[in-house]
Amino acid sequence: MNLTKFGSKFTRPNGISQLMEDLGNAKNSKNPDIIMLGGGNPAVIPEVNEVFVNELQQLVSSAQVDKVIGLYDHPQGNEEFRVVLANKLNENYAWDIDENNISLSNGSQANFFVLFNLFAGEMPDGSHKKILFPLAPEYVGYADQGLSEDMFIAIKPDIEILDTENQSKQFKYVVNFAAVAEKLKSDHSIGAICVSRPTNPTGNVITDQELKQLDTLAQQYNIPLIVDNAYGHPFPGCIYTDATLTWHSNIILCMSLSKLGLAGLRTGIVIANKDIVQALGRINGSMILTPNSLGPTLLTRMIKDKELLKLCRNVVKPYYRDKSYTAIALFNEVFADMPVYLHKVEGAFFMWLWFKDAKISAETLYQRLKEKDVYIIPGHNFFIGIEDNWAHKHECIRINYATDESSLRKGLETIKLIMSES
Template sequence: MPNLLNVLGFMNYSHFGSKFTQPNGITQLMEDLGNAKNSNNPNLVMLGGGNPASVPQVNTAFINELNHLVKNNKIAQIMGLYDGPTGNDEFRAVLANQLTQEYAWNLTASNIALGNGSQANFFILFNLFAGKMADGSHKKVLFPLAPEYVGYADQGLTDDMFVAIKPEIEILNTPNGSKQFKYVIDFDAVKAVLANDNSISALCVSRPTNPTGNVITDDEVHQLDLLAKQYTIPLIIDNAYGDPFPGCIYTDANLTWNSNIILCMSLSKLGLPGLRTGIVVANNEIIKAISRVNGAMVLSPNSFGPSLVTRLIKDNELLPLCKNTILPFYKNKAQVAVSLFDEIFADLPVYLHKVEGAFFMWLWFKDSKITSEQLYQKLKKQDVYIIPGHNFFIGIEDSWEHKHQCVRINYATDEATLKKGLETIKTLIM
């Protein structure tokens, strides 16, 4: 495909421009999804993308809060003032207080920075810690557990910035014979990479994991934390779907933070993706660095997202909303998804990753002849959209067949749509 800027003939383009405008698997995919959503096709079965569900009670809570801000004459100030480059001060103070109450982490606003969405924060974090270094060396971020969030893959300002480790695959014994598995971190491999490759400058893991719905165990987090400290590199945890908000975790798991952990959170999966508010919880040196980068790159993050939830956090209304409404809503969706899986794929060599968090099903078509990319193309012809799994195996060699045997399905939709999608998949993999 021709480079976009080159088409103009007269325009030369930068290394950055070339790298960030390059068509790749996932940009094509996102364009497909965008076109499908805009098509107004009544038969569309949209199971791709990462949009959270519209949860009526949650919408009502946010709209009530908006009305409250209008009534109390706070809106003009929220819209009309630039926040500082670290993000809205009141929100940062209130959130620090809430996290300290919940987890006894002893945080202040100086441990929190905001950005225009978590993706924007990851761009800064990855490019602070890895790529071409000030001393001329080249550093990399290690994902200890592939598959991992595809949105990381194209964020490096420098080539070759990410390394990932293949998972161990554990087939689970389930009470009802449901064919499930769980990815487990291969710590021998992680330790070998850290011992042999001194270019690793950060660890990064999403928990709950996008795309698999995995929640790595407390013990896995503990081991990663120890390794990060041993190698004096930060551990970045992408907590976009986790506790305390939105709290989409259906298994026992505890949230950890210390000054060597960079915990990334978001308002998106609460139901506010349009407001683009990402949150970084870290030691103050990292927060100051993010603030400086924000100042140069974007002046300041938006005020509206954080301002909408500030009072809800301060008056301790947000976490009950998560616990009593959002969690049950998605937990129910997860149970429906597992039931449909058990029913539809009962007699086939198809495995489901244990549904522990977020709102994705990760299906593994073991011994399937059709690749996930071929399946995607065939499904697309039938107006069914999923994300083919190979995109999430960042930096894993193409020759590993498991890479081409999985798909991600967003189950934050209605049961009929999900059922139709899964049944269509069944007809294509048999």
């Protein structure tokens, strides 16, 4: 095919397509012994799933589903859902927003494609703007979202080895604010700052103070701060440390219904100032006419009647928090005699392992694990905008621990076996 620059860029192999293709192949495999520790798919929590199925049955019996599947919604997304969500956020966090501060999309991935290309890329004066990640590693799905090349700049983190009494060999990435401030001062091409909280892939949750510092820097340089809150408050609420949900007109807060267990409904949420939301709605109108209605309609009553937040608080968060305790205990047991470090688990449902000074790369480990029907994600794909010669970049892997204990144990033991033989 004779493709355009757009076609060439978006059809070439990349980290996220490799991930999704591997997951698809594994899903369709007839091998019952496959260990799936890759991907970001949430667990199917029976109690939660039952609630959603019952709600869907109510929609069908009341004929509301006819409106969902038979009518177009507003380009910014289902208006009733946006009104109810705005009211609930105002009630819970003392914000001052309405439905026109909220835009929906067919999944967070679509939101980030639009947001990154709104604030970075070729500008009308011929200059080029970029997105700054103040803390690497970051979500692999960001990497190929730019319409132009070299859209992303990232700052290497400070690495703190944690002195813990019962949870040995842990570390944490910390924002190097001196480097972030220097980059913003010296490089006038930065169009926006973006950080995820909790962070996919590491489960890192930047502190309220760190978020405030990033917010101050963004306002100082008159650029937006984009916060990816897909795993955070108020839903699904997978944060296991103190963290305050913050928003004002210079923050673009991105949320999702996927991690509630509704990944297939593809519903992303953006909370922003009204100019940005209007722009997102117009882009929706041009690209997809209107976002999917099913996810928002399914949850509107549950948000209005305070059932969803109760479900997150009493079921979803405890489920993943307990999974994290199991994951940490297994890590300490399996890797007790190896120089392997675990990033402190503060949120989401990922283990981020650092094989310090390993003799094989994470990519090689990934390929050897696939041969044994164990799927993880090699870490170098997450260090977007970081030079390839940084050894640490090739010493890390991501594991999704939202699985059963026996599968996680088998996967970790297989990883240990391969690393011990290398």
